[in-house]
Amino acid sequence: GQQVKQSSPSLTVQEGGISILNCDYENDMFDYFAWYKKYPDNSPTLLISVRSNVDKREDGRLTVFLNKSGKHFSLHITASQPEDTAVYLCAAGAQGGSAKLIFGEGTKLTVSS
Amino acid sequence: GPKVLQIPSHQIIDMGQMVTLNCDPVSNHLYFYWYKQILGQQMEFLVNFYNGKVMEKSKLFKDQFSVERPDGSYFTLKIQPTALEDSAVYFCASSLSLADTQYFGPGTRLLVL
Structure with missing residues (x-):
């Protein structure tokens, strides 16, 4: 089964807007x-x-939100810029084990100017 | 940031031949990984490696696959013999510990004819 899923293959955002990328997972x-x-x-x-052990982390224009009960995490990019255009991959893992990462399919973000 | 190099960037090979994919990990890293991405699909974990041994392998890591890192040189993935379904991009990654960031190389695009 697909343990990590990005349901949106693509997303287009205007320059200066907020890009929201979503990821769902199955494994507790x-x-x-x-x-x-x-x-x-x-x-x-x-x-x-x-x-x-945290549900939010910020780093500059990037914020990750984690919703454990909903098995969902997201990436918010504020003040989106054309150079943010890329494919974004979400990944999850159980670090207590072998640290293998399970990746989503990717979301192609396009920031239009 | 830390760089992982992969050689070659592209490889075309006839089915049944042997191929070796080379990875030059970050210099002080101790854990090494291979992931496989078939065109149009997500990256999938193949194997990880520490202290000269395979720690965990997925069902994609067939008997025809082997990994090694002789004397701290390249971390290699060998496929012998190759099959058509081995055509994919193979990404190498390394990390300092199981809890640390995995740094990825740019991938080797393997085409088996």
């Missing part, structure tokens, strides 16, 4: 939640991550 054992940014032909790069 997940305790690590991350968002990676992937440029075409480039490495997935960690943007921000959060552990299950």
Whole structure:
């Protein structure tokens, strides 16, 4: 089964707006939640991550919200810019184990100017 | 930030041949991973490796696959023999510990004909 799911394959946001990317998961054992940014032909790069003992983490324009009861986490990007255009991957893992990450399918964010 | 390199970036090979994918992880990292992404699908965990041993492997890690890191050199994924369904992008990652960020390389695009 698909343990981590990004239901929106694409999202378009106006420059200056808020981009909201969503991810749902199934496994109650997940305790690590991350968002990676992937440029075409480039490495997935960690943007921000959060552990299950917090429900929100901010870093500059980025905020991760974790809803454990709903098995859902999201990435909010404020003041979106054209250079934010990329594929965003959510990932989850159970760090107590082997640290393997389970990835979503990705959401292609386009910020239009 | 820390860089993971992968060599080659692209590889075309005939079915049944052997292929070795090379990963140059972040220099002080101790944990190493391979993920596989078939076109149009999400990245999936293959295997992780620590202290000369496989820690965990997924069902995608077939008997034809092997990993090693001889004497601190490249972390390699060998497929022998290759099959058509091995065509994918293979991403290498490394981390300092199981609880730390996984840093990914840009991937090797493998095409098996």
